[in-house]
Amino acid sequence: MALSHDTDTQTSADSGKLHAAPPEQRHSKPPVDPASLKHRQLREDDFWRAIPAFADVDRETFLDTKWQMKNSVYKEESLIATIGDVAPKAFVDDVLEGFRRAPMAVRVTPYILSLIDWSDPYLDPLRLQFVPVASRLMPDHPMLSLDSLHEQEDAPVSGLTHRYQDKALFLPLNTCPVYCRFCTRSYAIGVDTDTVEKVNLKVNPKRWEEAFDYIASRPELEDIVISGGDAFNLAAKHITTIGERLLDIPNVRRLRFATKGLAVLPMKVLSDQKWLDALIGVVEKGRRMHKPVVIHTHFNNPNEITEITRQAMNVLFERGVTVRNQSVLQRDVNDSLDVMTLLVKRLGEINIEPYYVYQHDMVAGVEDLRTSVQLNADLEKRVRGITAGFNTPLFIVDAPGGGGKRGVHSHEYYDRSTGVSVYSAPSVKAGKLFMYFDPLHSLSDSARADWADPSKRDQMVMDAQSAAFANMKGH
């Protein structure tokens, strides 16, 4: 049977089953109103001028990376001085208390600050990610631990996590252009806060040499993720050193520079020529060696994408740099079908390939941002099909305890009432089970009461494990 490429209008003379429908029965899609294609509509106004401190800032200044860095907000006083009285007073008090209790250091660029709707800050998806408020903090899940991904346990040398067979995660530095409330690496990222003391992963070319030596000593290692911290905060000369040193290791076949920068400081690509040239230099060296060097970035909400982002992406696209995106699924940030659809389509619009949507890791102090695994799985089902398959992200759970990334639907067992899901990871740690715990706010009152009781807690965990083993024996 011959298969036409265009299956909607398929006709086949020699098949009894495949007929073109008579014209009056064909389903033709009505055209869509272009005004509804919101993913193409990017902000191009001087949006920062709504912030009192930036009211007189012209476009050229706003697009200057040095100005952005200099005017980034680290302290509650500077946040309040910057936003002035655009936010409600009760909210400002809430922020002051939130800063005091936050386990992460705080750092936000003027770009991000200006994209927040301060007249309605509680539900603003960017405020939720960067600015803590005390009244919305929730107690952590009883099963939570710092470094829930066991990145340090899987680290043969400091700042290099070797969990999967052929790929490793290299952490050359511990700073970022912003600090996200929900950072998985709060064990290392940013300065010490009152509640957390950090592992030391400062910029240190000597420490890096140990990582390079280890990578060169392991012939199976082909794929290196250069993360951190954030590659936007690496000096141009360090981009070159790290990139060239890794490309020159014969077993290394692929590099990725990980940065949130495109989402929070896109003007760097437009105004920091030295850094851009260093990056492009590594990409081009890689291309000559037939080794792809790409960027992995981190957008969570469509509001982070503006005309400035498009301009930055146009530069990267013209220079032949592939950019992929990894989002974290977060309550009220991107947990609805409309927002996730808009994010995925808008990323595609500016030539960023949506790669992953992560189930939120179990991180201290951000219980309000987590969602259930069920929500993730439902979202996956609805998003698949809205656009090209290669622009459709994989929805995953990075299994706590070092199991690595698992497709969200692939649990061996999931008890929706206790919120315990159990995953196995045969290619990473065969024979072990990994558990994820839905946030308590997604559970019923009685399930929440059970989690408060330590003996019931152990029972729920054991029951889930036995059920998972039983299911696995069944196959």
Ligand SMILES: *Cc1c(COP(=O)(O)O)cnc(C)c1O
């Ligand atoms: C995510 C991750 C990688 C890269 O995994 P991909 O699925 O290829 O993106 C490598 N090492 C560690 C420890 C990771 O967490």
Ligand code: SF4
């Ligand atoms: S940019 Fe990435 S590494 Fe840095 S604080 Fe945010 S999530 Fe963590």
